[in-house]
Amino acid sequence: MQAAKSRDVLRVIDSQRVMEGAGMPVRRSFPTPETDDIDPFLLLDHLGPMQFAPGQATGFPDHPHRGFETVTYVLEGAMEHRDSQGNHGIIGPGDVQ
Numbered sequence: 001m002q003a004a005k006s007r008d009v010l011r012v013i014d015s016q017r018v019m020e021g022a023g024m025p026v027r028r029s030f031p032t033p034e035t036d037d038i039d040p041f042l043l044l045d046h047l048g049p050m051q052f053a054p055g056q057a058t059g060f061p062d063h064p065h066r067g068f069e070t071v072t073y074v075l076e077g078a079m080e081h082r083d084s085q086g087n088h089g090i091i092g093p094g095d096v097q
Contacts (some may be wrong), residue, residue, distance in 0.1 A: 015046065021060030025050075041068070049077060072097045 013034050015027040029044040050057075062084040072079065078092045091097050 020045070022058035024057075024059065047079075 013029070013032065015029040016032050018026055018028050020026050024047065027046040029046070030038050031043065072081065072091065073096045074091050074093055076093055078090055080088075080090045081097060082088045089097065
């Protein structure tokens with residue numbers, strides 16, 4: 001097996017703070033105006049850390065993911081997810097949905 005080749009970092013682009021859904025602040029790494037070479041349907045967002053009182057989080061209104069694949073991973077804390085089909089779950093540190 002060959003050893004992996006090293007690569008140079010071409011550029012560093014800071015994430016941008018944007019509001020998504022019903023007012024959820026996220027840090028978006030891409031796409032941004034500086035990354036026009038990345039497919040606009042590939043998103044990398046960072047949510048958190050955030051804490052909400054019960055019923056306070058507004059989340060994301062019903063929206064279609066038809067044809068899209070989403071991946072959520074949690075480094076610390078927990079996240080509750082509920083979709084428009086009634087599916088529900090809580091993921092915690094190290095979990096992937």
